[in-house]
Amino acid sequence: MAKNMEISLLFDFYGDMLTEKQRNMIEFYYNDDLSLAEIAENEGITRQGVRDSIKRAESQLLEMEDRLGLAKRFYEMKNGFESIKVAAKDIQEFNTRYGFSKDIEVRADRILEVSRRLSEI
Numbered sequence: 300m301a302k303n304m305e306i307s308l309l310f311d312f313y314g315d316m317l318t319e320k321q322r323n324m325i326e327f328y329y330n331d332d333l334s335l336a337e338i339a340e341n342e343g344i345t346r347q348g349v350r351d352s353i354k355r356a357e358s359q360l361l362e363m364e365d366r367l368g369l370a371k372r373f374y375e376m377k378n379g380f381e382s383i384k385v386a387a388k389d390i391q392e393f394n395t396r397y398g399f400s401k402d403i404e405v406r407a408d409r410i411l412e413v414s415r416r417l418s419e420i
């Protein structure tokens with residue numbers, strides 16, 4: 300995944316663990332798409348100070364992900380639920396095509412419902 304996208308995603312998971320200043324810098328730079336110069340002017344600090352703060356925050360976000368792996372696990376689960384949905388739909392199709400069973404249909408519907416609900420969390 301692209302570096303900018305990766306930091307934005309990690310910020311969603313771990314942003315509250317950063318200092319307020321670091322959160323603001325990441326927010327301005329990645330989410331508001333401001334340049335280092337624009338942030339420096341708005342915050343009354345040097346461009347180098349902004350860059351240093353962003354680099355420290357990025358480093359902390361990456362380190363937290365290396366240690367905790369929450370973002371990786373989240374996306375693995377999301378992909379897993381998608382696979383479960385596809386398999387349940389395949390079961391429904393095979394059931395319809397090769398001899399319908401109400402029990403199979405009910406169970407496939409239940410799998411789809413539960414995987415849909417869990418993937419929204």
